[in-house]
Amino acid sequence: MLRQYELVERVMAYDPEADEAMLNRAYVYTVQKHGTQKRASGDPYFSHPVEVAGLMTELRLDQETIITALLHDTVEDTLATIEEVERLFGPDVAKLVDGVTKLSKIEAMSEKERAAENLRKFLLAMSEDIRVLLVKLADRLHNMRTLHYIKSAEKRARIARETMEIYAPLAERVGMYEYMREMQLLAFEQLEPEAYATITGRLAQIRSSEGGQVDSIALSIKQALAEAGLKVEVSGREKHPFSIWKKMAERHVSFEQITDIMAFRVLTEEVPDCYKALGVLHTTWQMIPGRFKDYVSTPKSNGYRSLHTSLIFENSMRMEVQIRSHGMHQTNEFGLAAHWAYKSHERPDGQVGWLRDLIEIVDASHDAEELLEHTRMAIYQDRIFAFTPKGQLLQLPKGSTPVDFAYAVHSDLGNWAVGAKINGRHMPLRTALNNGDVVEIIKSRKASPQLPWLGFVVTGKARAAIRRAVRAKEREELAAIGRKLFEDIVERMPSKIGKKAVKDACKRLGLGSESELMAAIGSAKLDDRQVMEALVPGSAAHLPEPDRWPGQERAISIRGLTPGVGFHLAECCHPVPGDRIVGIRVPDRGVEVHSIDCLTLASGVDADWLDLSWGERTSGALGRLRMVLYNRPGTLAEAAGIFAGNRANIASLENSSRDELFSSYEVDLEVADLAHLTRIVSALRASDAVAEAERI
Structure with missing residues (x-):
């Protein structure tokens, strides 16, 4: 363990203007506060902060960082307070110590909720002053060097896993490879002892x-x-x-x-x-x-x-x-x-620009699991380099796509992306980028992020932004469905309803706005009886049951809503425009649209039923067919020609069975409506290449 004069001499050797008296005072303070506390090794506890401070001197860090290293455990493990630290050592040291103390709580809670909430604090503290991270990395490195003294194998494994998953990657992201390698080696020894x-x-x-x-x-x-x-x-x-x-x-x-x-x-x-x-x-x-x-x-x-x-x-x-x-x-x-000169308090922004992305992710993440997923993506992946048409260089994780690239340039560009050129050629948005690619994003201000993008984007920033946009779109469309249901409810009320009644209803239900009320109705969080009672207390007394569908005044149109967001087309029956449809409204899952003769409906689904209509000028849907082709060359090509001739795009094609005479396929087609699908089935049945064709 470094003695007091040795530590001070180290600092004075590279920073002759350091406050020697304050360094001595900090050393004495940590020794006094930790007193007789012992580490698992049997050493005095204060030996740990002293060694962490020693690691900071090897990096030639400023005196505030050295003092923070000496005091970093005092507030958490002794009777010391942040107020006392600020009085004795100044507001800057107090702020750093408080930041490191918050990071230390990462070890104190359990699993995802613990890790997510404290990772949030971690990133915010890092963004304010990167020295917080430097002290924490040195703290973790010294703890890993003495990990073998801990008797509990389970605790050793937990600390090693946390080191491997959080601290070693963070050390790599700020370029501290010596720290990263030693942390990985010590954690590897605990987690995979045989290997x-x-x-x-x-x-x-x-x-x-x-x-x-x-x-x-x-x-x-x-x-x-x-x-x-x-x-x-x-x-x-x-x-x-x-x-x-x-x-x-x-x-x-x-x-x-x-x-x-x-x-x-x-x-x-x-x-x-x-x-x-x-x-x-x-x-x-x-x-x-x-x-x-x-x-x-x-x-x-x-x-x-x-x-x-x-x-x-x-x-x-x-x-x-x-x-x-x-x-x-x-x-x-x-x-x-x-890069941290001992007299410079300027942060090297070029090195920690990725922190800004992490803070965006913190703001955009919906829950603990999303925060962990998005942040780990941002921290841990290997990088590639790609260029904008103007020559700006962007670093992205391996496997990134033009959508990831667009969000890396600016969130708005990602939200408005409709296509991409890679090295001058039009390419799909799901194309994986390679080192040195020049990427031009084609945008439209009328566009919005698509749910399927989540299937191929790899950056945490892109995933967080897409999910946020999709959730906003979902709330908007659920509110649109809810408003139509609300209008139907109001028509069945015994008296007219004004705006004041709606505002009062929101207050009674604990909702902040009219749009929240409509979204709650659309997502089945409120039934007819609850809405009526909120609008006019006592008005629902005449309703025998809260079952709405049989009493619905008119079918609700789903025109203008986005499949997969405002509603979901059931995969059991694949309804297409022209089919008679009904909706099943399940809390927090939106509306699931079924054809009226779907067998799933006969199984007695426990949910609200809605009478739905497609509305005019429908945008189409997927129709599913089963076709049996003669097993000879060219029959599949002939069937594909029929689809093309009828202007139907193949969404998926699966060979379900094959023998010497026949091959059976299930195919999903993008069709305009039921009549369009019927014409295609008729054309297939008229072909010599097709033995059977039917809608399923």
Whole structure:
């Protein structure tokens, strides 16, 4: 453990203007407050905040951060208060300590609700001052170093899992790779002890049997670069055990099949020397195609810069080489902390711009599960680079689509997207983007996000925005259905209803507005009796039962509402415009539309029934057919020709059975109405290629 004078000397060595008296006072304060408290290791508890402060000095952080590290557990674990900390050490330190204290509560609650609510606090605290995160990462790293002293295996596993899922990825996102690697290694040892022992054992065997091969290769690389006039430092190491295990799991390969276990790092004097060194290595040894990455010209979002390549050395041995300048290396290992000059309180916005996206996600998320899903997407995924037509560079997770790209540019652009050009070619919105793609979003201010987009977008920001827009559209359309039902209820009231009665009804029902009332009616949260009683108390006494459908004055039109949002077309009967339809209204699920002769309705569904109509100028629906084709070449093509000739698009096609003579298919067609579907069935039955055709 660092002694008081040692800690102060460390700070004064890189910051001679630091307040020595305040540093001494903070050290004494934490020792006094923690008193006789002990850690699981048996050490005095105050040894932990002192070691965390020591980690902060290694990053050459300012005195406020060092003092925060010393005090970070006092408010949570002792009788100290934020007010006392502010009086003794100032408002900035108090704010930082309060932020770290809130983050510490992540460990105190249980599972999704706990993690989501505290992740929310975590992100907000980080957005206000990133030093909160730096102290918390150092706190977690030291706790992981002493994790083996905790007797409970279950508690060790929980802390290790939390470290792997939250803290290590956050360390990576701010570029603190040294912290990330050590956290992953310590957590990996707890979570997968057998795999950890196997991989570290194999690495030890390689180390003992290779006879200095790593040093020999490093020397060969250095000599080749020296002959080209480059002054460099070269070091070699085995890949990180967790990295090897992850690669084995992702590629489903054994340890022996991992060909690039050795990795080498080349440190140059200047940035241009990186590219010169790359040219020397590629002309001296064969490079492996597809394994070169240039993070110098296009840095990662956390500021990481380096050239990565893989070479085939002698005896066909593969090796990974990273080339960077000394300045890049300092930034790469300690990331955002390396940028934090001890006298500068300016946040390097280029490195933590992703925090702004996280705060948007916090605001947009509907519940705990969504918040966790969206945030983990934003934090944990590997990145690709894509460009706007004007050359702006955007970093996105692997697998991102033009919709993700649009939301990354601006939320409005995502909401208005109707199409995309990738490298000048029109492509579907679900197309996965590749590194270097130039993406142009085609927009329309009349467009809105579509529910099916959730099936292919990968960024948390896009998912949160789409869900928010779809929920708003759903509320709007449920309110539209509710208003039609409300009008029907009002017609059955014994007296006329004015606006004041509606306003009073909202108050009686605890609803904030008339639109909320209509949405509650549309989503079956209120039945006729409740609405009547709210409008005019005592007016529902004459109703024998709350069953509305038989007494409905007129059919309710679903014209203008969006399938899948305002209502859902039942998959059991696939109603199309022209069918006689009824609706089943289930609380919080909207209206499900069935054809009147649907067998599901005969099974006695317990829900409100509505008399519905399609209305005029319907927008079409999916009709489902079963067709049996003769099993010979060209019959399926002929059936497809019939669909095309009748201007019907195939939504899905499934081969349900096949034998020597016949092939049976189920096909969903986009049709205008019942008459359109009937014409298609008739055309199929008239074809020599079709044995049977019927609607199902």
